[in-house]
Amino acid sequence: MIGNSIIKLSGVDIFQQKHLVLSNVNLHIDKNDFVWLIGQTGSGKSSLLKVIYGDLSISSGSGIACGYDLNKLGSKEIPFLRRKLGIVFQDFQLLTDRSVEQNLHFVMRATGWTDKKLIADRTLDVLEKVGLRSKLKKMPHELSGGEQQRVVIARALLNDPEIILADEPTGNLDPDTSEEIVLLLKQIGQQLGTAVIIATHDYHIIRTFPSRIIKCENSKVLEDVQIA
Numbered sequence: 001m002i003g004n005s006i007i008k009l010s011g012v013d014i015f016q017q018k019h020l021v022l023s024n025v026n027l028h029i030d031k032n033d034f035v036w037l038i039g040q041t042g043s044g045k046s047s048l049l050k051v052i053y054g055d056l057s058i059s060s061g062s063g064i065a066c067g068y069d070l071n072k073l074g075s076k077e078i079p080f081l082r083r084k085l086g087i088v089f090q091d092f093q094l095l096t097d098r099s100v101e102q103n104l105h106f107v108m109r110a111t112g113w114t115d116k117k118l119i120a121d122r123t124l125d126v127l128e129k130v131g132l133r134s135k136l137k138k139m140p141h142e143l144s145g146g147e148q149q150r151v152v153i154a155r156a157l158l159n160d161p162e163i164i165l166a167d168e169p170t171g172n173l174d175p176d177t178s179e180e181i182v183l184l185l186k187q188i189g190q191q192l193g194t195a196v197i198i199a200t201h202d203y204h205i206i207r208t209f210p211s212r213i214i215k216c217e218n219s220k221v222l223e224d225v226q227i228a
């Protein structure tokens, strides 16, 4: 990290195949930042997040994410970068044939956790943070959509991320549950010092939780956008 900076993109061009999606992107995200990412469908929100989590490489400009140089990111480093990022997507992507506990254990083992006691303690710890300690043994289909999304957030917290990237995290949820999920992400950001970026089309929820807004538009990332 450079100072408080968790993400720093300077003059970055973002391509999908040969198509320039976003040009000359300059973006700073600091510890504790809570940022809305908006823009029409196809404007480049997911592409921007993909650059941050190392799924799209950059060839021009410079980029740092959680201390990793995105210009030089090799395939060996990507798993380590991903451990510093909590990723929360619209479709919950829980393993449907495993319990909440097993879903969390699966990710922990895949990211190098071996000590059974530490695994058990951390599982309860993150479930406590999302208010689902009692659902440890439940299968995903036994949970509501909002509860499933909370498990995804718990999973994203396992490795103490510096930033949570959420791509349409409320896209499948009703308005009240959406507010609960955003409130939870906001509280996590405040309590743990984790930065949060949420890509959304839902202006109602942005108005409910006013914060910094960035927008993908006409191949640019615009800063400090106001919405009507």
Ligand SMILES: Nc1ncnc2c1ncn2[C@@H]1O[C@H](COP(=O)(O)OP(=O)(O)OP(=O)(O)O)[C@@H](O)[C@H]1O
Pocket: 016, 017, 019, 021, 039, 040, 041, 042, 043, 044, 045, 046, 047, 048, 216
């Ligand atoms: N894997 C891919 N291969 C080629 N082009 C892609 C790929 N993924 C996205 N694109 C293109 O890149 C552009 C930006 O897409 P992106 O998914 O980043 O937009 P978005 O703002 O996240 O859209 P949405 O709001 O619909 O999720 C679009 O023109 C899209 O068609």
